[in-house]
Amino acid sequence: MARARICVRMRDPNPTLFSLPDVDDVVLPGRFVNPRCIIHERDGRRVAVLNGTPFYTWPAGDTVAENLFVVQAREAQVATIEALAEALERPERSLYLAFHQYTEGGVKGLMPRRRGRPQGSADPLRDATIKRLHRAGFWTRAIARQLKCSPQTVINALSRMGLEPNWKRQRRIFVEAPLAEAPAPEPEVVAEPETAPGSEAAPEPETAPEPETAPESEAAPEPEAAPEPEAAPEPEEAAETTPPPIADEPVTHSLDPDPLDRCLDRFLAQQGVLEDAAPLFAPGENMAWVGVLLAIPALVECGLLAEARRLYGNIGPAFYGLRTTLELVVLLSLLRLKRPEHLKEFSPAALGRVVGLDRVPEVKTLRSKLHRLADGPSEELMLAVAQRRAKANDEALAWLYVDGHVRVYNGKERLPKAHVTRMRISLPATQEMWVNDGDGRPVLFVTQEAHPSLTTALLPVLEEAQEVVGDRRVTVAFDRGGWSPKLFKKLVARGFDVLTYRKGKLDPIPADWFEPYPGRPGAPPWLLHDASVLIQDGLWMRQITRLVGEHQTAIVTTRQDLRAELLAWRMFNRWRQENFFKYMRQEYDLDGLCEYGAEEEDPLRETPNPDWTRRDKALRKARAAHQALLANTLDRDHPDVVTAAAKVDELLRQRGAVPRRVKVGDMERPPVRLPARVKNLYDGLKTVAWHIETVLVQAVAPFYRRSDDEGRTLITAALRSAGSLQVHDGQLVVTLAPQSSPHRTRAIAQLCRLLDQTDTRFPGSDLRLRYRIEGAEPADGTDPTAKSGEG
Numbered sequence: 001m002a003r004a005r006i007c008v009r010m011r012d013p014n015p016t017l018f019s020l021p022d023v024d025d026v027v028l029p030g031r032f033v034n035p036r037c038i039i040h041e042r043d044g045r046r047v048a049v050l051n052g053t054p055f056y057t058w059p060a061g062d063t064v065a066e067n068l069f070v071v072q073a074r075e076a077q078v079a080t081i082e083a084l085a086e087a088l089e090r091p092e093r094s095l096y097l098a099f100h101q102y103t104e105g106g107v108k109g110l111m112p113r114r115r116g117r118p119q120g121s122a123d124p125l126r127d128a129t130i131k132r133l134h135r136a137g138f139w140t141r142a143i144a145r146q147l148k149c150s151p152q153t154v155i156n157a158l159s160r161m162g163l164e165p166n167w168k169r170q171r172r173i174f175v176e177a178p179l180a181e182a183p184a185p186e187p188e189v190v191a192e193p194e195t196a197p198g199s200e201a202a203p204e205p206e207t208a209p210e211p212e213t214a215p216e217s218e219a220a221p222e223p224e225a226a227p228e229p230e231a232a233p234e235p236e237e238a239a240e241t242t243p244p245p246i247a248d249e250p251v252t253h254s255l256d257p258d259p260l261d262r263c264l265d266r267f268l269a270q271q272g273v274l275e276d277a278a279p280l281f282a283p284g285e286n287m288a289w290v291g292v293l294l295a296i297p298a299l300v301e302c303g304l305l306a307e308a309r310r311l312y313g314n315i316g317p318a319f320y321g322l323r324t325t326l327e328l329v330v331l332l333s334l335l336r337l338k339r340p341e342h343l344k345e346f347s348p349a350a351l352g353r354v355v356g357l358d359r360v361p362e363v364k365t366l367r368s369k370l371h372r373l374a375d376g377p378s379e380e381l382m383l384a385v386a387q388r389r390a391k392a393n394d395e396a397l398a399w400l401y402v403d404g405h406v407r408v409y410n411g412k413e414r415l416p417k418a419h420v421t422r423m424r425i426s427l428p429a430t431q432e433m434w435v436n437d438g439d440g441r442p443v444l445f446v447t448q449e450a451h452p453s454l455t456t457a458l459l460p461v462l463e464e465a466q467e468v469v470g471d472r473r474v475t476v477a478f479d480r481g482g483w484s485p486k487l488f489k490k491l492v493a494r495g496f497d498v499l500t501y502r503k504g505k506l507d508p509i510p511a512d513w514f515e516p517y518p519g520r521p522g523a524p525p526w527l528l529h530d531a532s533v534l535i536q537d538g539l540w541m542r543q544i545t546r547l548v549g550e551h552q553t554a555i556v557t558t559r560q561d562l563r564a565e566l567l568a569w570r571m572f573n574r575w576r577q578e579n580f581f582k583y584m585r586q587e588y589d590l591d592g593l594c595e596y597g598a599e600e601e602d603p604l605r606e607t608p609n610p611d612w613t614r615r616d617k618a619l620r621k622a623r624a625a626h627q628a629l630l631a632n633t634l635d636r637d638h639p640d641v642v643t644a645a646a647k648v649d650e651l652l653r654q655r656g657a658v659p660r661r662v663k664v665g666d667m668e669r670p671p672v673r674l675p676a677r678v679k680n681l682y683d684g685l686k687t688v689a690w691h692i693e694t695v696l697v698q699a700v701a702p703f704y705r706r707s708d709d710e711g712r713t714l715i716t717a718a719l720r721s722a723g724s725l726q727v728h729d730g731q732l733v734v735t736l737a738p739q740s741s742p743h744r745t746r747a748i749a750q751l752c753r754l755l756d757q758t759d760t761r762f763p764g765s766d767l768r769l770r771y772r773i774e775g776a777e778p779a780d781g782t783d784p785t786a787k788s789g790e791g
Contacts, residue, residue: 031087033079039087050078067098067110074099122160129267130157132257140165148271249305249323249763252278260349262319262358269319276314276321279356279765283726286737288350291721292331293734294751296769297760298692299330304685305763307384311377315369320361323764325369326685328360333689334719338589340366353725356762367595374677382684386444386468389691397469399438399570401577402458402478405445406431407591409674413598416607416671430674433461440576441694442687443468447676454481459490475499475559477574485536492558499571502543502554514547517565530564544568587716588686594679598672603665610667615655622648693719696751703750704743714739718748732767738775749776 030049031039040047041060048056048069056072058065066088073079081099085092101109126147133143140158144151158165256264259282268274299305305323315322332351337343340363343351352359361369390397406418406429415428431452434445446461462476475497483503491498509529516525527547533556535541541556544564555571584590626644633641664670696715701707704714723736736752739745752771760769 033083033087037073037079048073064110064112067095067102068107070095071099071102071110122157125263125267127157127161129264130154131161131163132255132264134158134163134166136255137166146273147267148273249300249309251766252276252764254278254280256280259356260353260358266319269317272317274319274321275317276323276764277319277357279762279767281356281725281727281732281767282353283724284353285724286722287353287724288347288722289335289354289720290723290725290734291719291736292335292354293769294696294719294736294755294771295331295334295689295692296762297755297758298695299327299688300760300763301695301758302385302688302691303388304330304381304385304688307388308381311381311384312373315372315376318369320365320369322373324355324357325361325366325373327763328355328366329370329682329685330689330692331355332360333588333686334693336587336716336720339592339594340370356765370594370678370682374681378677378681378684382681383444383467385684385688390443390468390470393437393439393441394472396437396439396441397443398472398474400443400462400465400469400474400476401436401438401440401574402433402454402461402476402482403574403577404431404433404448404454404457404481405581405590409593411593413674414669414671415598415673430676433457434577434581435461435465436577436580438570438573440573440580441691442580445680445683445687447680454478455484455487458482458487459494462491462494462496473497475557475570477571479574485539488535488541488558489539497558498541499557499559499567500555501571502556506552506554508552509545509547511547514545517563517568519565519569526565526568528564528568542567546572583712584686584690588690590683590686593674594682595675597675599675601664601671601673603663603670605664606661607664607667607671609659609662612655612658612660615651615658619648619651619655622651699754700747700751704747714744714747717744718751727767730766730768731770732762732765733770733772735772735774738773742776745773745776749773 031041033039036051038049040049044060045057046060046066047054056069058069070081070084070088073084074081079087081095082092085095088095098110103109126149129147130143133146138146140151140154143154147154155165254262254265254277255268256262259280262277262280265274265277269277304326308322308326312322315325320328331354332343337346343360343363343366348359348362406420408420408423409415409428409430413428415430417426418429418431419426420429431448432445433448435443437443444465446464448457458476458478465474473495476491477499480501480503482500488498514527514529517528519526529545529547531543532540533543535556541558542560543554543556544567545552545554546568555568557567557571559567581590622644626641626648629638629641629644630636635641693712693715696718697707697711700714701711704711707714717739718736721736721739723734726733726735736748739748752773755769755771761767762769
């Protein structure tokens with residue numbers, strides 16, 4: 001029997017001979033490629049037969065050899081890639097990739113590539129960290145413990161950089177020192193690095209240390225280990241010490257010597273050692289956005305950082321940790337960076353220098369931090385901050401304004417529609433219930449899953465507000481959308497007083513019944529009528545009607561102990577809340593979308609049935625057509641009238657067969673809702689920024705005559721001012737550039753003087769903040785308004 005002899009040309013070091021029966025004698029099943037080419041498999045090897053002649057063989061599991069066969073068959077036009085992929089049962093993509101690799105690099109390109117960094121190659125970030133620790137005096141094993149790597153890795157890195165381990169250097173000093181110069185020579189000691197409490201210190205030299213081994217007592221401590229606390233001072237000594245800092249944030253320190261290069265801290269965060277980067281400021285002149293540091297005292301005072309540390313502890317190892325993330329979001333909001341995407345429009349390094357970092361995080365990093373914070377106790381955090389704020393504004397919380405805010409959605413998701421009052425149209429939207437105090441400042445807000453009316457949403461929202469306001473007597477003011485005598489009784493039973501507009505048509509009150517009451521200073525008196533009216537059985541309320549020209553506006557309240565003009569002023573002052581919504585939309589992008597996507601609605605929640613709504617609309621249209629025919633045709637038996645009446649009856653029957661409300665899970669196309677956790681957190685932080693801005697406006701008001709009209713414009717410009725930073729004597733001196741006019745510069749100078757008196761230190765550091773402004777000196781006279789105003 002004749003046999004074919006085939007030379008194996010692939011990975012075998014020595015060519016071998018492989019015998020195959022003649023084609024006529026082959027009984028094994030083959031893999032059909034095309035009429036010219038068939039692939040047989042025998043004894044773990046595959047053989048390609050071309051026109052009845054074996055011409056290539058390779059081990060069955062050798063992918064490289066098989067790829068080479070595919071490439072050669074493709075180049076020789078023996079078969080196509082698609083036919084070979086089907087015969088070999090391999091994806092076409094992998095064969096095309098092999099053909100591309102062979103075209104680019106020949107046979108070598110088909111060999112598998114080694115993944116990962118080659119052994120002994122340099123890691124720039126790790127090498128830079130090793131170099132810094134080596135210069136600071138750390139020994140090899142201490143550096144290895146700090147970086148969580150093997151000592152040999154540190155030795156290899158030092159060798160690549162041409163450096164010598166510190167223990168070898170000290171040993172050479174001891175050995176080469178001349179013994180005749182002194183009976184007990186003092187060895188040369190490597191300078192001890194300036195490390196912070198709780199950081200790793202350089203070991204002291206030993207007379208003859210073993211290579212790579214140091215005594216346990218002199219080895220560098222672990223980075224988590226803190227120094228032993230000093231003994232408590234005597235009572236007399238304690239009385240002379242400086243008072244503790246007012247900030248609650250603990251002091252942290254950095255091992256990086258260069259504020260503009262924080263590679264060591266970033267590496268420690270990557271290794272899971274660092275929870276938050278310490279602020280490290282670099283002196284500079286003409287730096288942008290330095291004025292935003294005016295907000296730091298108010299940020300510390302509001303308690304956001306302290307409450308976050310109490311509730312979260314930390315968010316895990318990170319360079320941008322809990323304190324840094326919250327601080328950045330608030331400060332960036334004050335700079336009018338309304339969304340994380342706006343970071344792309346600014347210099348990360350320039351913004352980072354202002355807050356003691358080498359650069360601020362990128363957009364994706366900031367978003368991931370916000371998601372991590374939102375997954376934690378974010379609602380408890382905002383509630384705790386609101387409770388702190390309530391203690392400082394106890395009087396304003398005696399009045400609460402409640403109203404709904406509709407946030408229009410312009411995306412592609414199926415959101416339920418809500419009526420947008422400012423646009424006078426119904427659009428896909430989400431709805432929030434906001435509670436503001438008597439001064440118009442936000443207390444809390446609740447995102448509604450559906451679009452309930454004010455009458456159904458008011459009581460649950462006020463129950464949440466009670467956690468903030470406590471047991472004090474509160475008067476709730478709202479518009480006509482909350483008119484419901486049943487609701488009034490429930491609110492009174494819960495301890496709330498009611499103040500709202502009277503709804504419905506009323507008989508006009510004679511003009512001579514109105515009496516003048518004092519209005520605003522310098523304004524004409526108000527014409528008011530005060531009386532008690534019966535709203536419902538057992539519900540008497542006080543009705544105060546105001547006359548303006550010929551128009552009468554009636555308000556009702558359960559408060560019987562206050563003057564009529566005060567109640568009227570409080571009710572008409574409800575527009576403060578609308579002004580707040582407008583300002584937040586324009587300046588802080590309150591309606592902006594924080595994250596993409598949507599989530600499923602609660603399948604058990606009931607909602608109006610869209611099918612019933614469509615049938616009801618058709619029924620109303622048919623009834624209108626029927627009434628129009630009756631108006632034009634007096635004969636009820638007219639065929640057109642009879643047909644229209646029958647259509648009305650049929651549509652009425654069809655509408656009655658459909659339920660008016662249906663569960664979301666039973667709908668054919670159920671609506672979705674936007675994720676609310678990140679949005680609520682971001683909006684809460686924006687309200688904190690608004691409160692900080694308000695505090696600064698109130699602080700500068702005595703020094704600026706136009707503070708009622710331009711106070712926020714002045715503060716916004718000051719926060720975005722350029723300036724310089726200097727660090728000396730434990731102080732961070734912030735010097736702002738002059739403002740747009742001398743009287744504005746003098747007003748900000750007075751604000752700087754007030755902020756200096758708070759003696760605030762920058763969160764996370766021991767640097768006391770000191771504020772200055774070029775071109776003006778704070779006035780020391782008793783009359784602070786002597787140099788203020790516009791003249």
